[in-house]
Amino acid sequence: MKPSQALITAASVLALATLAGCAGSNGAASSTPSAAELDAMAQQMVQQSFHDKGIVKVSQALATDATLKACNQADVSGTPLDAATMRALEAENFKTIQWPADGKYLGDWKSGEKIAQSGRGRTWTDKADAANGGNCYNCHQITKEEISYGTIGPSLYHYAQAKGVSDPSSPQAQEMVRYTWGKIWNSKAYNACSNMPRAGHKGILTQKQVADIVALLLDPKSPVNR
Amino acid sequence: MAVGWTCAATLAHAQKTTTQAIDEYREMLQDGNPAELYEMKGEELWKKARGPKNASLQQCDLGLGAGVTKGVFVQLPRYFADTNQVQDLESRLVTCMSTLQGIDPKEVVNGQWGKGERANVTALATWVAAQSKGMKFNLPQSHPQERVAYELGKRAFFQRGGSHDFACATCHGEDDKRIRLQDLPKLTGNPGDGVGFAAWPAYRVSNGQMWTMQHRLNDCYRQQRFPEPGYASPITVALGVYMGVNAKGAASAVPAIKR
Numbered sequence: 128m129k130p131s132q133a134l135i136t137a138a139s140v141l142a143l144a145t146l147a148g149c150a151g152s153n154g155a156a157s158s159t160p161s162a163a164e165l166d167a168m169a170q171q172m173v174q175q176s177f178h179d180k181g182i183v184k185v186s187q188a189l190a191t192d193a194t195l196k197a198c199n200q201a202d203v204s205g206t207p208l209d210a211a212t213m214r215a216l217e218a219e220n221f222k223t224i225q226w227p228a229d230g231k232y233l234g235d236w237k238s239g240e241k242i243a244q245s246g247r248g249r250t251w252t253d254k255a256d257a258a259n260g261g262n263c264y265n266c267h268q269i270t271k272e273e274i275s276y277g278t279i280g281p282s283l284y285h286y287a288q289a290k291g292v293s294d295p296s297s298p299q300a301q302e303m304v305r306y307t308w309g310k311i312w313n314s315k316a317y318n319a320c321s322n323m324p325r326a327g328h329k330g331i332l333t334q335k336q337v338a339d340i341v342a343l344l345l346d347p348k349s350p351v352n353r
Numbered sequence: 354m355a356v357g358w359t360c361a362a363t364l365a366h367a368q369k370t371t372t373q374a375i376d377e378y379r380e381m382l383q384d385g386n387p388a389e390l391y392e393m394k395g396e397e398l399w400k401k402a403r404g405p406k407n408a409s410l411q412q413c414d415l416g417l418g419a420g421v422t423k424g425v426f427v428q429l430p431r432y433f434a435d436t437n438q439v440q441d442l443e444s445r446l447v448t449c450m451s452t453l454q455g456i457d458p459k460e461v462v463n464g465q466w467g468k469g470e471r472a473n474v475t476a477l478a479t480w481v482a483a484q485s486k487g488m489k490f491n492l493p494q495s496h497p498q499e500r501v502a503y504e505l506g507k508r509a510f511f512q513r514g515g516s517h518d519f520a521c522a523t524c525h526g527e528d529d530k531r532i533r534l535q536d537l538p539k540l541t542g543n544p545g546d547g548v549g550f551a552a553w554p555a556y557r558v559s560n561g562q563m564w565t566m567q568h569r570l571n572d573c574y575r576q577q578r579f580p581e582p583g584y585a586s587p588i589t590v591a592l593g594v595y596m597g598v599n600a601k602g603a604a605s606a607v608p609a610i611k612r
Contacts, residue, residue: 169508176586185580188515195513202511202522249516249578265532277532324517331516
């Protein structure tokens with residue numbers, strides 16, 4: 128919709144509230160719509176509120192998959208997902224992980240550091256062909272040298288040590304190397320409602336960029352592990 | 354961004370020193386908040402006869418009766434019978450400009466930040482909000498539409514989306530979190546006096562602009578990789594109700610100053 132319609136249609140969403148209230152379950156003076164009615168109204172509100180801008184299209188940006196839908200509902204209700212649902216959603220996400228075609232999990236840690244520093248890409252003020260950053264430092268401590276880091280995610284300083292990896296090319300390290308790749312590619316494969324973006328799955332980062340970040344985290348020469 | 358601050362920090366206890374340096378920087382900014390200029394412009398716009406109807410806004414009802422400005426900000430957004438809508442300060446000002454002065458709402462809704470009638474609403478909102486400085490937030494929830502708006506705002510707050518799966522809650526759902534060095538208020542409850550909902554409109558030093566809550570939400574959604582919400586669109590008002598009700602008891606610091 129056009130922005131000019133927004134103010135006018137604001138009335139229709141909230142007027143719906145009155146109708147829904149009248150149709151309340153017990154027919155008495157109930158003025159609270161049911162959770163399902165509120166969900167439907169919220170969906171209508173979203174449709175009426177947003178418009179395409181720059182490279183961000185409403186149809187793509189607000190198309191929720193089963194994982195997001197379940198996690199959103201859990202947050203709104205305050206009841207976390209049960210273990211079986213979590214596992215099923217994680218399995219679905221795991222299937223989407225693309226493993227490196229050449230079997231090379233570790234790229235260049237120096238390039239990985241640059242990707243981790245960059246928070247650019249995919250906003251309505253970004254260009255479609257601009258290189259996307261990984262946004263890593265926004266939420267994680269990574270190297271000791273960069274003190275401007277966020278705390279939404281856990282610290283990744285000394286990541287290899289914490290994961291017991293001394294030589295990423297050794298056979299015993301392969302499980303953790305694969306996990307690190309998979310976590311960056313699709314974080315929801317390991318924690319269905321993780322706050323972390325699904326960098327590979329959503330096409331934010333390329334295979335090469337993912338390999339470079341894996342190297343930043345696991346290469347013994349990376350400042351992360353020094 | 355942090356270069357200027359971190360240079361002053363010694364390597365030992367760098368983290369603590371950086372945080373202290375930022376606190377000092379913020380304190381320094383409090384002297385001579387340029388928001389005062391917007392307040393003055395807003396007061397002038399409130400009293401001046403303007404628009405096709407050549408009228409002032411002095412008969413505008415912001416929730417506590419025609420012409421009352423003190424105390425209205427800490428009770429907005431709220432339900433208005435004449436429009437049959439829950440409205441925030443900015444959408445209500447647009448209504449008054451339309452009904453009293455004959456100014457087309459499209460001039461604001463389709464306008465640009467810092468320009469024309471939208472800039473006028475920013476100045477008006479800054480002045481009106483400043484009349485409630487120090488007062489505690491206490492949004493009404495007695496009307497059914499106000500309670501529905503809260504529930505819709507809650508759903509908006511937890512809605513993951515965009516290429517990065519970010520929701521408002523991703524950054525503002527827990528205590529004591531940061532993006533880089535920026536502290537993030539937890540907005541599912543009262544984050545404290547003058548923080549979060551109780552801090553906007555605020556003057557932003559980094560870009561030299563006065564930002565209203567509509568502007569703040571617009572840029573949050575941009576960084577969230579969401580599409581753009583319309584100015585005063587239902588989702589922005591519902592989010593205001595959700596955050597405002599949650600902030601009950603928080604004292605308003607508006608107009609605040611931000612980095």
